[in-house]
Amino acid sequence: MMKKRILGLATALLAVTSVTGVLAQDYPSKPINLILGFAPGGTTDIIARLIGPALESELGQRVIVENRTGAAGNVGMASVAAAEPDGHTLLLSAATQIVANPFTYASMPADPMNDLAHVAMVADAHLFFATNAQVPAANAEKFIEMVRARPGEINFGTPGAGNLLHIASELFQQKAGLQMNAVHYRGTGAALPELIANQIQMHVDGIATFMPYFESGDLKPLFVVAPERYDVLPDVPTATEIGVPEINVMSNWYGLHAPAGTPTEIVEKLNQAIKNALATPELSQRWDELGLIVVDYSPEEFTERLVNESNVLEEVIATAGVRIE
Amino acid sequence: MTSIFDSLIMGFTVAITPVNLLYALIGCVLGTMIGVLPGIGSLATISMLLSFSSQLDAVTSLIMMAGIFYGAQYGSSTTAILCNIPGDAASVVTCLDGHQMARKGRAGQALAIAALSSLLAGIIATIIIGLFTPPIARFALNFNAPEYFSLMVLGLVACVVFSNGSVLNAFIMAAFGVLLGCIGTDVETGAQRYTFGVLQLSEGITIVAVAMGLFGLSEIVVNLANGNKMSVLDLKYKMRDLWPSKAEFRAGTPAALRGTFIGALLGILPGAGQVLSPFASYMIERRLSKKPGQFGEGAVEGLAGPEAANNAAAQTSFIPLLALGIPANPVIALMLGAMVIQGIQPGPNVMVTRPEVVWGLIASMFIGNLMLVIINLPMIGVWVRLLAVPQRILFPAIVVFCCIGIYTLSGSVYDLVALAAFAAIGVLFYRAGFQAIPLLLGFILGPMLEENLRRAMVISQGDLFSLFQRPISATVLSISILLLLMTALPSFRKQRENFAGSD
Structure with a gap:
């Protein structure tokens, strides 16, 4: 009886220390699960597989990448939100999971804004708006004129209804006062041939996706959503230049998140680890090749950015009437 | 501009290095192994190997992955022939x-015919890839939403018209399959269909559970109920006794050639082609055959044609990737991801910018196909012995392997429930005389038919007539209508009933 009680006390003590006393200097004390909500082979997966080993060498613990797919990333996101807030279960997110899904989905398994602690932006990608090379409009202004003259006749593609890239196109057409039809595909890979075949006339994605087709002359860029013009394509105007600065709040970013309630020291430590990893020549070269940008946010700055972005997206999504039951 | 011959030589110098040969072999062996095990497919295997392969040279890792991809198809034929368990929809x-x-x-002969048909198809399809990749890929761009819709219509009409039972029976099954295919989240609106609030159904039912349940497990139950026995194999056979006869070669070769042609053609169409090709080949072979009644009873053409079609389509499905950077199926999408991890961005220029990768991969396909036959032909003797295992041991083992295979795909118990449910449905269908093939085709084609129709309608602003204004779509739809009209004609119906009734 006595023995049992002591054992119980010891377990209780152990439990207390493991919840409150996850000492940041001991962290990480066991392998880290890096969860992502999408299938192997996609951009989020590629980033996870590159950042995972880099984190491993920064933190000195195994980092295990795990794909938990389903419901446009909601399944993976919710599983991290519900995990022990000790920094050993982390989410590598795509922007759409955090700032778009809460407004497109009628019901969410968790609230990504408040149930997660936002650690760092792992990668950022400027959005490029591209069109088919045969489309007569020579540049973005001409494209907008053309679409205005033919309301309801021009189509744009999306990698799935409610995806961040769908919302970006909706935001563009709301602010430019255009009327185009959204055609939904299962991923950008399925939409690309239709764009090359001029079945759809506009699509949004990162530069890495489009560059080979710009070079081959199948597609042409319309504009880039970035503070400045992209140095490889200096003739392509920015969103601000063509009169839709509102889109600037959006980009195709990828982030690192922990469950809400994770000790601040651990969040800081992870933020620093990401910063160090991205500064290594190896990763910064890979990021360059993938058309990804390093944005140095503190956890507070990252959280603030997410709040701003999701406020804008909430309104865009409500106006466009995008709703996933 | 270098000639294709020079490019191929360069490809072989890449593919024939000891390291690349070794990884081609590893890929082929691994692929065959996971193919033989039901359920675990090349998709799951390549996903698991993604981290490992990114440490290899780009071309080496692609050669290994491609080996797994077509090795798995060889392997799944083995399980299909010996145990009647389809590892995927195509088998x-x-x-x-x-x-x-x-x-x-004649298990040995069946395995040999499958292997040789696949080899023939693999070699021819790889030559097609080497010679015509860019123009074929450009041609495939003419297939857009309306064309895909029409192709799906033709597929469904043909499977109903050419089924070997009553048209009404086949139609009901196809319609039921389309409804089953609707289960899950609607791509356009996100609406939940037929999920009854069950979260696990929101991703739909996996095709593997449907195929395995309807065709594999239900067969086991039926066999046990009927007390059927496999013909007992004489274990004192010689290797020569497993070799196909001259008559079998004569019947199989033209079928395999036709299958290769059909498969190579359909394989270039992203999404639909590879699954459709064995079905298309089977229907055509049965139509051409003088003894259609033998189909379903062990017709050599019915094995050689679809096996060739499947393998040819698997090879040519690389064409959109190599020429345009477009993945034709989930496995190739994974390989595209692997290329990106390696710092290669696939696109229209990848054949020019990274010729050693593209041609090395193409050359390795020749080598891989040969390797597979060399590995598999001697193995036939071993596989055939599997049939000597008593049913009371073999059957439970098959069920266990199926369950493990399905579970590893998703880690979801619901898929096991689905497997059991479709096994039960399969037994009911057998008892009631319903055909499961139209159901499976409906399940595969239905969702693609719907998605593409909706895309075509958005793009044409709701003009249904636009489907007939595009040459390819109009032709395919006309063939479908013609087939339907033929079914109504008394003479055709009689002929159809004749061969339907003969089995």
């Missing part, structure tokens, strides 16, 4: 006549 067709051959004591 369902292999079960039909391949397993019947095995039941009649």
Whole structure:
């Protein structure tokens, strides 16, 4: 009886220390699960597989990448939100999971804004708006004129209804006062041939996706959503230049998140680890090749950015009437 | 501009290095192994190997992955022929006549025919890839939403018209399959269909559970109920006794050539082609055959044609990737991801910018196909012995392997429930005389038909007539209508009933 009680006390003590006393200097004390909500082979997966080993060498613990797919990333996101807030279960997110899904989905398994602690932006990608090379409009202004003259006749593609890239196109057409039809595909890979075949006339994605087709002359860029013009394509105007600065709040970013309630020291430590990893020549070269940008946010700055972005997206999504039951 | 011959030589110098040969072999062996095990497919295997392969040289890792991809198809034919368990939708067709051959004591011949047909198809399809990749890929761009819709319509009409039972029976099954295919989240609106609030159904039912349940497990139950026995195999066979006869070669070769042609053509169409090709080949072979009644009873053409079609389509499905950077199926999408991890961005120029990768991969396909036959032909003797295992041990083992395979795909118990449910449905269908093939085709084609129709309608602003204004779409739809009209004609109906009634 006595023995049992002591054992119980010891377990209780152990439990207390493991919840409150996850000492940041001991962290990480066991392998880290890096969860992502999408299938192997996609951009989020590629980033996870590159950042995972880099984190491993920064933190000195195994980092295990795990794909938990389903419901446009909601399944993976919710599983991290519900995990022990000790920094050993982390989410590598795509922007759409955090700032778009809460407004497109009628019901969410968790609230990504408040149930997660936002650690760092792992990668950022400027959005490029591209069109088919045969489309007569020579540049973005001409494209907008053309679409205005033919309301309801021009189509744009999306990698799935409610995806961040769908919302970006909706935001563009709301602010430019255009009327185009959204055609939904299962991923950008399925939409690309239709764009090359001029079945759809506009699509949004990162530069890495489009560059080979710009070079081959199948597609042409319309504009880039970035503070400045992209140095490889200096003739392509920015969103601000063509009169839709509102889109600037959006980009195709990828982030690192922990469950809400994770000790601040651990969040800081992870933020620093990401910063160090991205500064290594190896990763910064890979990021360059993938058309990804390093944005140095503190956890507070990252959280603030997410709040701003999701406020804008909430309104865009409500106006466009995008709703996933 | 270098000639294709020079490019191929360069490709072989890449593919024939000891390291690349070794990884081609590893890929082929691994692929064959996971193919033989039901359920675990190349998709799951390559995903698991993604981290490992990114440490290899780009071309080496692609050669290994491609080896796994087509090795798995070889392997799944083996399980289909010996155990009547389709590892994926495509090998369902292999079960039909391949397993019947095995039941009649010609398992060795069936395995050899499958391997040789695949080799023939693999070699021809790889030559096609080497010679025509860019123009073919450009041609495939003419297939857009309306064309895909029309192709799906033709697929469904043909499977109903050419089924070997009553048209009404086949139509009901196809319609039921389309409804089953609707289960899950609607791509356009996100609406939940037929999920009854069950979260696990929101991703739909996995095709593997449907195919395995309807064709594999239900067969086991039926066999046990009927007390059927496999013809007992004489274990004192010689290797020569497993080799196909001259008559079998004569029947199989033209079928395999036709299958290669059909498969190579359909394989270039992203999404639909590879699954459709064995079914298309089977229907055509049965139509051309002088003894259509033998189909489903162990017809050599019914095995050789679809096996060739499947393998040819698997090879040519690389064409959109190599020429345009477009993945034709989930496995190739994974390989595209692997290329990106390696710092290669696939696109229209990848053949120019990274010729050693593209041609090395193409050359390795020749080598891989040869390797597979060399590995597999001597193995036939071993596989055939599997049939000597008593049913009371073999059957439970098959069920266990199926369950493990399905579970590893998703880690979801619901998929096991689905497997059991479709096994039960399969038994009911057998008892009631319903055909499961139209159901499976409906399940595969239905969702693609719907998605593409909706895309076509958005793009044409709701003009239904636009489907007839595009040449390819109009032709395919006309053929479908013609087939339907033929079914109504008394003379055709009589002929159809004749061969339907003869089995």
